[in-house]
């Protein structure tokens with residue numbers, strides 16, 4: 001076998017040892033795990049390798065490898081295949097390269113060992129090294145002029161699988177016929193962990209989309225006015241007066257202090273139970289149980305970490321927020 005450079009981890013030099021490397025693929029530390037975008041148990045191709053796949057479990061990447069006579073991962077069928085139908089971004093050839101190492105088109109640290117003219121076997125260089133096809137070695141980063149190419153989502157994600165785009169709480173991506181589309185949840189937020197649109201309160205997201213006409217219409221723009229953010233009970237936008245008389249295209253977002261809600265009618269932060277707001281009433285509250293805005297003041301919300309867990313009823317009794325329990329005496333709050 002060809003001498004593989006001194007820098008290379010010895011494990012990849014020997015055939016059987018190479019298989020061990022493949023059976024236990026290196027989990028490449030990404031700055032942020034790509035699985036934060038995908039719902040539980042989604043399987044995608046590794047953006048860094050046409051021979052690895054990733055199963056997203058609870059937003060964490062679990063790597064798997066294709067090897068032997070089926071070295072490539074087909075993102076559409078979820079199977080390891082001998083050859084990809086469309087290998088434009090994954091083309092690897094072992095023709096005339098038996099027992100040689102060829103570069104991985106998807107990453108600087110990956111390579112293929114050609115078992116014969118038809119069978120490339122994927123392997124990775126040790127941490128902090130890049131593969132160099134000329135020298136047939138893994139070399140230190142400073143010796144490498146390889147730069148990793150960008151990937152396209154629709155090359156690694158199956159069609160019709162929703163995934164988060166991190167751009168706005170309400171929008172997400174989906175590949176249709178291998179073209180990336182952006183979709184928007186109507187009046188809800190996109191939840192990456194489940195891949196569907198859900199009530200806004202269930203999604204921990206700060207990229208609140210600007211409500212349409214948040215600063216008024218062109219015919220009647222708001223000037224130096226505080227308005228609700230339309231997503232949370234505490235959040236508001238400040239619409240600054242524009243010199244050209246148009247609505248503020250970029251209002252600044254802020255939120256009321258802990259245990260207060262934004263009241264649009266007075267443009268102030270007030271006690272939550274004076275403010276009619278149907279978004280999550282647990283947001284920013286220090287109480288474990290808060291009164292629900294449901295009519296009659298008999299219902300309350302159970303809050304966990306500032307998010308409503310569920311709504312409970314006192315039945316024929318009333319919920320007393322100060323006491324944190326159900327009472328028989330009539331209780332009334334402005335909101336219910």
Ligand SMILES: *[C@@H]1O[C@H](CO)[C@@H](O)[C@H](O)[C@H]1NC(C)=O
Pocket residue numbers: 040041057058
């Ligand atoms: C995600 O999937 C894994 C494996 O199927 C399962 O064990 C786990 O409970 C799931 N997580 C959630 C939040 O459902």
Ligand SMILES: *[C@@H]1O[C@H](CO)[C@@H](O)[C@H](O)[C@H]1NC(C)=O
Pocket residue numbers: 095096
């Ligand atoms: C492989 O080698 C043969 C014989 O040397 C040569 O004719 C052919 O062009 C080579 N193929 C490639 C793809 O390099």
Ligand SMILES: *[C@@H]1O[C@H](CO)[C@@H](O)[C@H](O)[C@H]1NC(C)=O
Pocket residue numbers: 132133134135143144145146
């Ligand atoms: C591979 O090594 C050769 C010889 O050291 C060098 O000239 C070349 O730039 C290297 N290629 C890459 C992609 O780093």
